[in-house]
Amino acid sequence: MAICRRYALSDYDAADVLNEGFLKVFTHIEKYDPSRPFKSWIGRIITNTAIDHYRMNLKFSDHDDVDTYQHIGDAAGVYDELAYKDLLMLVQSLSPAYRTVFNLYAIDGYSHEEIAELLNISAGTSKSNLFKARQKLQEKLVALGMNKTIKITDGDRE
Numbered sequence: 001m002a003i004c005r006r007y008a009l010s011d012y013d014a015a016d017v018l019n020e021g022f023l024k025v026f027t028h029i030e031k032y033d034p035s036r037p038f039k040s041w042i043g044r045i046i047t048n049t050a051i052d053h054y055r056m057n058l059k060f061s062d063h064d065d066v067d068t069y070q071h072i073g074d075a076a077g078v079y080d081e082l083a084y085k086d087l088l089m090l091v092q093s094l095s096p097a098y099r100t101v102f103n104l105y106a107i108d109g110y111s112h113e114e115i116a117e118l119l120n121i122s123a124g125t126s127k128s129n130l131f132k133a134r135q136k137l138q139e140k141l142v143a144l145g146m147n148k149t150i151k152i153t154d155g156d157r158e
Helices: 002-007 011-027 038-056 084-092 096-107 112-119 123-144
Strands: none
Touching: 002 011, 002 038, 002 084, 002 096, 011 038, 038 096, 038 112, 084 096, 084 123, 096 112, 096 123, 112 123
16 A cells, blocks of 8 residues: 555545556466566566556646756755654645656666656656656655655666
């Protein structure tokens, strides 16, 4: 359910994605490779189901194809007083395009090229949406008046 909540706008949508995901798990259980962790296999199916749900409900695209961004920018800060539920609410308040790219990149570890392929957008659009999602999250955090930060970094990925 945690994966579903990250991608969905409401608990109702998250439950819908979870149900659809488990239906896929049970109908394709014969494709599971026992030599791999079961939890990651389910997680991948749930994530892909959430992406499918996003694509199905995409009415207006809210992303720009900006190839001029060579560098995403400095790492965004997250405040340590912020509880998981509060952070989840902030991420859910992002537009669907920004929220999906942010989740895929920052949480699930997909590369911009993988995100571009999954969402049928360019890698530049993925980078732009991530940059804008981080900006919006940072603005919302500043508006909350928090003053201690924990850095989220991309590691070596770009």
